[in-house]
Amino acid sequence: MATVRDAVGGVQSVLVLGGGSDLALATVRRMVADRCHTVVLAARHPDRLEGELAALRGAGAATAESVSFDADDVTSHQKVVDDVFARHGDIDLVLLAFGVLGDQDNFDHDPVAAAAAATTNFVGGVSAGLAVAGQLRAQGHGTLVVFSSVAGVRVRADNLVYGATKAGLDGFASGLSDRLAGTGARVMVVRPGFVHSKMTDGMDPAPFATTPEAVADAVLDGLRRGSEVVWAPPALRLVFGVLRLVPRPVWRRLSAR
């Protein structure tokens, strides 16, 4: 089937893996306002998204549905993704948005919980990402947007497990982007800093804290430009360019709690 991007390049169909994500939903709302007509939210509890789906239909989406998806159940990923592509024929954009933050103080004493977070954030991302990549390659177009994090750019001692999972996911997504070169399918890596969302509820904001709506704007801008990496807010690119170079003993002091 031919590409369904409209004449001005807008996204017309989107699948979200981690369909309840505040960052992904803010992005999808922007896309529906911009004439995206098909939305599939894949989530652990699809029934909890009825209100969101109704709002998306009210905002103009012709099709807005939820399907069951568990990032930890890697054996199910190919089928979930294949079913969505088979039912809708063509998907312009897939947001890989699931993730858990966890608490490093707990992880220090609970390696099993740490491994579970790594399974969700990294192992699930690898499996779901490859399932999506196969479909995008087959249709010859489309973009996979992977929500990484600045936490993976230089891993902090006080956020060790989460940061390491994001470093792994970021590396996977960047390599996948190279592997898909020339196929028409693309990967865009998004590296937000601290964003006010369910994930960070009750936490003290970090410097450069931002909103899901601002991240959505950065994602849409990145898609329009054909960017491979998006920082949200954009100033974090420069900040982390410097932080990457900070000598290890200084970084150790900065990132310990």
Ligand SMILES: NC(=O)c1ccc[n+]([C@@H]2O[C@H](COP(=O)([O-])OP(=O)(O)OC[C@H]3O[C@@H](n4cnc5c(N)ncnc54)[C@H](OP(=O)(O)O)[C@@H]3O)[C@@H](O)[C@H]2O)c1
């Ligand atoms: N918020 C930030 O400051 C920030 C910064 C940098 C990067 N990020 C990344 O951006 C992405 C979106 O984060 P967010 O802020 O939108 O957080 P969020 O609102 O908490 O969304 C995360 C979503 O992941 C889903 N999820 C967790 N485990 C899952 C599993 N096993 N299977 C399926 N879904 C699962 C959650 O589902 P339930 O609704 O069922 O819990 C939730 O809907 C995440 O990858 C996060 O790591 C966030």
